[in-house]
Amino acid sequence: MDIIELGDDVISGTRRALARAITLVESQRADHRVQAGQLLDYVGQAGRQALRIGLSGTPGVGKSTFIESFGLMLTGLGLRVAVLAVDPSSRRSGGSILGDKTRMDRLSRDPNAYIRPSPSQTKLGGVAQRSRDAVALCEAAGFDVVLIETVGVGQSETMVAEMSDLFLLLLAPAGGDELQGIKRGIMEIADIILVNKADGDLKPAAMRTCADYTGALRLLRKRKRDPDGFPRAMTVSALEDSGLDQVWADIQALISWRRDQGYWDMQRAEQARSWFVEEVRQGLLAQIETPGLLRDRMLQLGDEVARGQSSAAGAAAKLLELVKTPDESLDAGPGTA
Amino acid sequence: MDIIELGDDVISGTRRALARAITLVESQRADHRVQAGQLLDYVGQAGRQALRIGLSGTPGVGKSTFIESFGLMLTGLGLRVAVLAVDPSSRRSGGSILGDKTRMDRLSRDPNAYIRPSPSQTKLGGVAQRSRDAVALCEAAGFDVVLIETVGVGQSETMVAEMSDLFLLLLAPAGGDELQGIKRGIMEIADIILVNKADGDLKPAAMRTCADYTGALRLLRKRKRDPDGFPRAMTVSALEDSGLDQVWADIQALISWRRDQGYWDMQRAEQARSWFVEEVRQGLLAQIETPGLLRDRMLQLGDEVARGQSSAAGAAAKLLELVKTPDESLDAGPGTA
Numbered sequence: 001m002d003i004i005e006l007g008d009d010v011i012s013g014t015r016r017a018l019a020r021a022i023t024l025v026e027s028q029r030a031d032h033r034v035q036a037g038q039l040l041d042y043v044g045q046a047g048r049q050a051l052r053i054g055l056s057g058t059p060g061v062g063k064s065t066f067i068e069s070f071g072l073m074l075t076g077l078g079l080r081v082a083v084l085a086v087d088p089s090s091r092r093s094g095g096s097i098l099g100d101k102t103r104m105d106r107l108s109r110d111p112n113a114y115i116r117p118s119p120s121q122t123k124l125g126g127v128a129q130r131s132r133d134a135v136a137l138c139e140a141a142g143f144d145v146v147l148i149e150t151v152g153v154g155q156s157e158t159m160v161a162e163m164s165d166l167f168l169l170l171l172a173p174a175g176g177d178e179l180q181g182i183k184r185g186i187m188e189i190a191d192i193i194l195v196n197k198a199d200g201d202l203k204p205a206a207m208r209t210c211a212d213y214t215g216a217l218r219l220l221r222k223r224k225r226d227p228d229g230f231p232r233a234m235t236v237s238a239l240e241d242s243g244l245d246q247v248w249a250d251i252q253a254l255i256s257w258r259r260d261q262g263y264w265d266m267q268r269a270e271q272a273r274s275w276f277v278e279e280v281r282q283g284l285l286a287q288i289e290t291p292g293l294l295r296d297r298m299l300q301l302g303d304e305v306a307r308g309q310s311s312a313a314g315a316a317a318k319l320l321e322l323v324k325t326p327d328e329s330l331d332a333g334p335g336t337a
Numbered sequence: 338m339d340i341i342e343l344g345d346d347v348i349s350g351t352r353r354a355l356a357r358a359i360t361l362v363e364s365q366r367a368d369h370r371v372q373a374g375q376l377l378d379y380v381g382q383a384g385r386q387a388l389r390i391g392l393s394g395t396p397g398v399g400k401s402t403f404i405e406s407f408g409l410m411l412t413g414l415g416l417r418v419a420v421l422a423v424d425p426s427s428r429r430s431g432g433s434i435l436g437d438k439t440r441m442d443r444l445s446r447d448p449n450a451y452i453r454p455s456p457s458q459t460k461l462g463g464v465a466q467r468s469r470d471a472v473a474l475c476e477a478a479g480f481d482v483v484l485i486e487t488v489g490v491g492q493s494e495t496m497v498a499e500m501s502d503l504f505l506l507l508l509a510p511a512g513g514d515e516l517q518g519i520k521r522g523i524m525e526i527a528d529i530i531l532v533n534k535a536d537g538d539l540k541p542a543a544m545r546t547c548a549d550y551t552g553a554l555r556l557l558r559k560r561k562r563d564p565d566g567f568p569r570a571m572t573v574s575a576l577e578d579s580g581l582d583q584v585w586a587d588i589q590a591l592i593s594w595r596r597d598q599g600y601w602d603m604q605r606a607e608q609a610r611s612w613f614v615e616e617v618r619q620g621l622l623a624q625i626e627t628p629g630l631l632r633d634r635m636l637q638l639g640d641e642v643a644r645g646q647s648s649a650a651g652a653a654a655k656l657l658e659l660v661k662t663p664d665e666s667l668d669a670g671p672g673t674a
Contacts, residue, residue, distance in 0.1 A: 025650070034654055041651035133650060269643040276642040277625075279653035280635060284621040284660065288614075293663040298617060305613040306606040313362070313470060314378035316616035317371055323621065324661040326630040 003035055007042040010141050015114060018141045022116060025133035028126065030290055033283070040133060043140035049268075050082070050139040050146045051255060054164030056157045056186070061172040062196045064103040066238035067147060071104070073244050074145055075112040082114045082138040083107070086131045086150045086160050114143065128159045129282055132275050135163055161189040162271060165264065166254060168247075169193045171213070173205035188220060191231050192250060198235035198243065206235045225267065227257040287323065294322060340372055344379040347478050352451060355478045359453060362470035367627055370620070377470060380477035386605075387419070387476040387483045388592060391501030393494045393523070398509040399533045401440040403575035404484060408441070410581050411482055412449040419451045419475040420444070423468045423487045423497050451480065465496045466619055469612050472500055498526040499608060502601065503591060505584075506530045508550070510542035525557060528568050529587060535572035535580065543572045562604065564594040624660065631659060 001024075009017030021043075025036040057063045071081045083104070107113045116134060131148065138146045148164055150156040161167045169190040187193075193213050198206035213233035220231070232250065236243035258264045288298055301315040310318075338361075346354030358380075362373040394400045408418045420441070444450045453471060468485065475483045485501055487493040498504045506527040524530075530550050535543035550570035557568070569587070573580035595601045625635055638652040647655075 033650070037648065037651040037654035040648035044645070044648045044651075047645070129650075136648065269645075272645070272649055273639045273643045275649040276639050276652050277635075279649045280625060280656055281622055283653050283657040284624060285618055287621060287660070287662055288617060297663070298614075302610045302613055306610045308381070308384070308605075308609070311374065311377035311381045311473065312609055312612040312616045313370070313466075314374040314381075315613050316620050317374035319617055320620040322663045323624070325624055326634070326659045 001035060003038045003042060007039055007140075010039075010043050010137060011046050013142050018114065018137060019116075021137050022134045025137065026130045028286075030286070033286075036133060040136055043137065046140050048139050048142060050135075050143045051251075052135060052139075052146045052148060052164045052166075053251070054148050054150070054157075054160040054167040055170065056150050056160065056167070057170030057196075059151065061170050062238050063149065063170055066170055066194070066196055066236070067149060068104040068107045069238045069241050070244050070247065071107045071113055071147065072110065073241070073248065075107075075110050077248075078112075079144040080112045080114075080142060081107075081110075081145045081147065082116070082141075082143040083147045083149060084116050084131060084134055084138065086127060086148055086156060114138070114141075126282070128163070129275075129279060131159075132163045157186055157189060162274070165258075165267065166191040166251060171195050171209065173197055173202045173209045187216065191226075191254060192247065193217070193231065193233040194243075194247065195233065195235045196238055199237035199240045203235075210235045225258060225261075225263040227254065230254055294319070297322060338372060340375045340379060344376055344477075347376075347380050347474060348383050350479050355451065355474060356453075358474050359471045362474065363467045365623075367623070370623075373470060377473055380474065383477050385476050385479060387472075387480045388588075389472060389476075389483045389485060389501045389503075390588070391494075391497040391504040392484055392486050392507065393488070393497065393504070394507030394533075396488065398507050399575050400486065400507055403507055403531070403533055403573070404486060405441040405444045406575045406578050407581050407584065408444045408450055408484065409447065410578070410585065412444075412447050414585075415449075416481040417449045417451075417479060418444075418447075418482045418484065419453070419478075419480040420484045420486060421453050421468060421471055421475065423464060423485055423493060451475070451478075465500070466612075466616060468496075469500045494523055494526060499611070502595075502604070503528040503588065508532050508546065510534055510539045510546045524553065528563075528591060529584065530554070530568065530570040531580075531584065532570065532572045533575055536574035536577045540572075547572045562595060562598075562600040564591065567591055631656070634659060 195210045304310045532547045641647040
C-alpha cells in the first residue's frame with residue numbers, strides 16, 4: 001500500500017480513500033499499525049482541525065433524529081460534517097448497533113456528510129484508539145465538524161469526551177424524579193444538555209426537565225474552561241427542527257471563548273499527549289498478543305505456572321527479561337544482542 | 338538482602354520474616370520486583386497450600402466481628418489463620434481503612450493468627466498483584482487458612498474471588514426489597530451467603546433474609562464446581578459465636594468435594610495462569626513508568642505530540658521500536674545491538 005498516495009487522497013477529500021484509511025487504522029495487525037502511524041503522521045502535516053463534538057444519549061432519546069437534523073442544518077450552512085459512532089458494546093454483537101446508515105437516510109445521502117459506523121473491536125482500549133485515529137483522519141479530510149456519537153453506557157462517554165472539544169448530552173423529557181438517573185460524572189462532562197422532543201404533548205414536560213437540569217447544573221463546581229452561562233441546558237425538537245440553530249450558536253460562542261482564552265489549544269495538547277501514552281500502553285501489551293517467540297515463551301511459562309513449577313511473579317520476571325528497553329541494550333553493550 | 342535466608346525464615350514461620358517478605362512483594366521498585374520473583378519461586382518450592390477464603394461485605398454488616406470470631410474458632414481447632422485485607426479504595430486515603438488491627442484485638446494477639454493490612458497502592462492492578470503475592474507468602478509460611486477480606490465495592494470482590502478457593506458473602510438482615518441491592522455478579526461468585534446478626538431482635542429478620550437469598554440462589558444457573566446444595570445461604574451470629582461451626586463444616590464439605598472432583602486443582606491452575614499473564618501485563622506497562630532512556634524518550638515524544646509535530650500513533654510506533662522482543666533481536670542478528 002502506498003501510504004503517501006493514500007494520504008494525499010484523504011487530504012484531497014476522496015471519500016473512498018477516507019474509508020480505506022479508516023479501515024487501515026482500525027486494523028489490529030502490527031504491520032498495519034506501523035502503516036497507520038505513518039499515514040496519521042503524514043496527513044497530520046496538513047494541520048487541519050475540525051470541531052469535534054461528542055454526543056451521548058440513551059436509546060430512545062432521538063439521537064439519530066437529532067444527528068440527522070443537526071447534521072443537515074450544518075451542511076445547509078455549507079459545512080462538511082462527519083459522523084462517527086463509538087460503541088464499546090459492539091464487541092459483543094460483533095458489529096455496530098449504532099452505525100446503521102439507514103437510520104440517517106437523508107444525511108447519509110448528503111455529499112457534504114460522511115457517516116462511519118463503529119468499528120467492531122474486542123477491547124475498550126482498542127475502540128478508543130481506533131476512534132481517535134478515525135477522528136484525526138476526518139479532520140485531515142477537511143471536515144469542519146466531526147460528530148462523535150456514543151450510547152449512554154458506562155465508560156464510553158468519558159472516552160468520547162476525551163476525544164472531543166465539547167460534549168452534548170441528549171435527554172428525553174422526564175419526570176423530575178428521573179433526574180437522579182443521570183450519573184453525576186456524565187453531568188460533569190456535559191457542556192450543553194439538550195432536552196429533546198420539545199414538541200407536541202411532550203413540550204411542557206421538556207420545559208420542566210430543562211428547568212430541572214438548569215438547576216442541577218448550577219450545583220456543579222464551576223470549571224475553568226467554561227464562560228458564564230455554561231454548562232447549560234436547553235430544549236430542542238429534532239423532529240420539528242426547532243432550537244437547533246440556537247444549539248449551533250451556543251456551541252460557536254463556547255468554542256470561540258475557549259479559543260480566545262487558550263483553553264482550546266490547552267485541551268487539544270493534553271488530549272494528544274494522553275492519547276500517545278495510551279497508544280504506547282496498548283502497543284506494549286500487544287507484544288504478548290502477537291504470535292512470535294515472546295508469546296511462545298509466555299505460553300510455555302504459563303504452563304509451568306499452572307503446574308506449580310514456578311511462581312507467577314518469578315515466571316513473569318523471566319519473560320520480561322526477554323523484552324529489552326534501550327537502557328538494557330546499552331548496559332549489554334554492542335555485540336551482545 | 339539475602340533472598341534464600343529470608344525465604345527460609347518465611348518457611349520456618351518467623352512472623353517478622355513474613356512481614357518483611359510481604360513488604361518486599363508490595364514494593365513497586367523494579368529491583369524489588371526481581372527479588373520478589375526470586376523469593377516467591379523459592380518459597381513456592383515448599384509446595385504448601387492453605388485454604389484461601391475470600392470474604393466480602395459492606396461496612397456495617399459486622400465483618401470484623403465475624404472475622405475475629407471465625408478466626409478464633411479456627412485457631413481454637415489448632416489451625417493457623419492469616420487475615421489479609423484487600424482494599425482498592427486505600428489508594429485515596431493513602432492507607433488502609435480495613436487494616437486496623439485494633440478492630441480485631443483478640444485475634445491479633447493470638448499467636449496462631451496473623452493480620453496484615455491492605456497495601457496502599459495507586460492502581461487496582463497493583464493491589465491485586467501484591468495481594469496475590471502476600472497470599473502465596475502466607476501459604477509458604479504454613480498457614481492453614483488465609484482469609485482475604487474486601488469491602489463490597491465494585492471490582493474488588495471479583496479480584497478477591499480470583500485469588501480465593503471459595504467466596505463468602507456477609508450480609509446484614511434486611512427487608513426483602515433490599516435483595517435487589519446485591520448485584521447479580523456478586524451473587525454469582527458467592528459460594529456461601531452468610532446473613533449475620535441472627536441474634537436478639539434481628540433474628541427473625543435474619544431468618545427471613547436468609548430464606549429470601551436461598552430462593553434467589555436457586556434462580557442462578559448451576560455451576561459445575563458446586564456439589565448439591567451449593568451455593569447456599571445461612572444465618573450466623575458473629576456476636577454470639579453461633580452458626581460458625583456450621584460455616585466451617587460446610588466449607589470443608591464443599592472443598593472436599595471440589596478436591597475429589599478435580600475442580601480444586603483445575604481452579605488453582607487457571608488462577609495461577611491468569612495471575613502470570615496479569616503480572617506480565619503489569620510488567621510491560623511498568624517499562625514506561627521506570628526512569629530511564631525509554632521514559633525520557635517518551636516524555637520527549639509526548640511533547641512533540643502535544644505541539645502537533647507528530648501524531649499519537651506515529652510517535653507511539655517510534656517509541657515502541659526502542660523496545661525489543663526476542664523476535665526482533667533475532668532479526669537484527671548479533672553485533673547490531
